[in-house]
Amino acid sequence: MKISVIITLKKDVLDPQGKVIHQALDGMGFNDVSEVRQGKYFEIDTKETDPKKAKDKVEEMCKKLLANLVIENYKIIDAE
């Protein structure tokens, strides 16, 4: 079973990389962008077949390793 996770920076955490990407986009003519925030995306292929159990395990992974909850939020987006 494949599960995906998106990690994003919390709202009040500065994202200098996102800012620079925004500036680059602006310079390329994409002038209607108001903000860019950079994050991370994970695809986790697990042997667990029960969707609920798999999702719980991935949530534990997020809390223990994939995200740093001081600065990041996680979202499990795709439990098939």
Place this chain on the structure above:
Amino acid sequence: MKSAVITFPGSNCDRDMDVALKKFGFKNKMVWHQDVELPKSDLIVLPGGFSYGDYLRCGSMASKSKIMQSVINFANSGGMVMGICNGFQILVEAGLVPGVLLRNKYLEFICKNVFVKISDKDNAYFKNIKNNVLELHIAHNEGNYFCTNDQLKEIEDNSQVAINYCNNEGKIEQPFNPNGSIKNIAGIFNKKKNVLGMMPHPERMIDSSLSGEDGSLFFKNLLNNIK
């Protein structure tokens, strides 16, 4: 006095730290990250470098390595643990000191000497150092200290700020903040102040002809305080 320096894959200041500790009288041992038990020590050091290539987040992979459970137990039982640079990043990821180290504000790798003000001397690391300001070296890409407002309040209420970036006169102001850290924070303690994490490298300032000796002050003092 016995110390141990942990080497992770990608550590590159571990031998410098070994040289520094021995120079000032510590009996130091090097410990591999896959070891399970720590040698009997008065001080454990997590050195600088780029453990695990800074994958995921700086220090995050190293903080889960085998030896770290022993380091965490040692720290929780009151043992002295010091993390320098990448070691500081490992400490925050292990939850031994609060907060997190973000990418430098201006996205530059910074490698230069800075001045830091010792903000708290009521601890075994800085007690009895006569100077209030030290000149130390920093070399990092992720040294931008960040924590939540609640954490900051707790850190300040408990006097957990160890050192702040400042000028040569000890003024802690924004122009002397190299990386965007909250309140110019360069190093912090855990609550009991037996764990210290800091970005500057004292082990790079121990030779009068090469660098300056403010790091020597730190190590000499540390040895005397542990005795």
